Amino acid sequence: MCGIIGCVSEGPVSGILLDGLKRVEYRGYDSAGMATVNDGKLSVRKGAGRITDIERRKHLSALGGNVGIAHTRWATHGGVTDRNAHPHTSCGDTLAVIHNGIIENYIPLKTRLQSKGHVFKSETDTEVIAHIIEEEYGKRSDPLRATIAATRKLEGQYAIAVLFRDRPDVIVGARKDAPLIAGIGDGQMFIASDILAFIEHTDKTVFLDNQEAALITKDSLKILGADGRELSREPTQVAWELSNISRTKYAHHTLKEINEQRQTVAAAAVQDPAKLAAFAGAIRKAGTIFITGSGTSYHAGLLMKSRLNHEAGIRCDTVVSGELKEHSAFLGKGSVLIVLSQSGETADVLEAVKEAKGRGAKVLSIVNVAGSTLSRESDQTLLLNCGPEVGVAATKSFTAQAVVVNMVVDAVLGRKRSEGVEELPKAVEEALKTERQIKAIVQKYMDRPDFYFVGRGYQSPVALEGALKLKELSYIHAEGMPASELKHGTLALIETGTPVVVINPSGENHADTLSSSEELRARGADLIGISDVEDRVYKHFVRVPRVQPKFMPIVEVIPLQLLAYHFAVAKKRDPDYPRNLAKSVTVK
């Protein structure tokens, strides 16, 4: 939920840190700050607001020094204020800490520290870390081991970077249940919560595992395991190009990523046949199967469940990750948990994985970020290959998930290839041409307080996804549901002019969904039909191309993504950084 970056370099670091911070701003953006050590002085500049505002007010990039840390925050404990922004320092500013995660036992720790004379400046949980490390550093002048000793007192999740005033040549990092990655540069080294923070400088990375700690200098990396023993780990090279994360000609990352789907649906289809077969084999052999994910990833999981149930005759349940423990009695040896996650760092998802593994289940994951915690905790992983998704709203990752889950189901069905996948780039191109029509629809419904999205069967998850997109990007209340459910209550909310998006492709459910549409229209609703076949019942008809039924959600969701995006722009929201949200929800 926060972005952290540290750098030790041969030259000044503040500009490097500021650029890196901007690239991880999507992880949290209510306040930000930076600390460097220069000429024996530790300097901190920070405040509430977006990074560019704070740079304008506090001139972060004017900080001197070849070692520094920087942070962009999504507030958990302590309001959005200048004082609560990170970095946080110890008494006497002997060290500074930045943190992603939650320290669950910070209140008793803070009380004990205050009773020993420590003076606190903020309301955050993070600040206790600074004072505990200060105590441990006073016992031994080894910054790495002092930090490890301090983290042993912490309960909760943390990825931290620590800067020591008397050690302008090092930064220490440590993690538990939150991502932390080292970047191996040329004459400079990085520690960050996200590869994107330093991808411009190096693509050589070392992912820290849980309860490991690291010390970086400008040209070295030392890692200690939870037992204090030194570990050696070969760097891995990430495949992401820097160009993937610039907006290029688009006004926002979100619009760029919606348009990238022309290519990413094809990239998602490039799967190692042996890995795909192994993934399918594990599903075929499984006892109980649960599919889990959060938000958009959960919706993709519903698509997978629908086909496994209907076409493969494999019974499985799809559960939002935060609720999996309610069902874990059915997980045991021989069970399989299929996990979908773009980031591979979602706390609810990792919690579900821990629960499942604790019961002996096998974990199969479909992830976008290679090397993420989820991918390293899984028995088998398939990658989405859709490149970094910077916009907080999941767009290209959803359609990539829809491609991969269909390829997996087709492999479970014994099909050598996923028929129809080759037509997707052209079909996506067609679906993207609805943008002008969507913008006109947006203008017509700017003042409507509520939107409804309905679909049947395989289109129900698309209705849920359309509603989620609209809510998180435009802040308009929206509800997605099976069309059959309308008459069991929600129909009472329909009045003249209520906009209802009906996702209704030709096929087995088309007639029944038209009947639901007539019921809605009879009560005054304005129907926006998303389909390959027009019908007079719709007030607005948005045509999408006909592809294989299993892939229809991919072309149907694109006008819904555009609807959410253009509502956000029309309502002067920031589509890339919606309020209260963050791209990777690494706290429970």
Ligand code: AGP
């Ligand atoms: C979707 O647009 C949201 N950003 C959110 O629901 C997201 O899908 C969810 O937090 C899961 O993230 P993950 O795929 O990285 O696990």
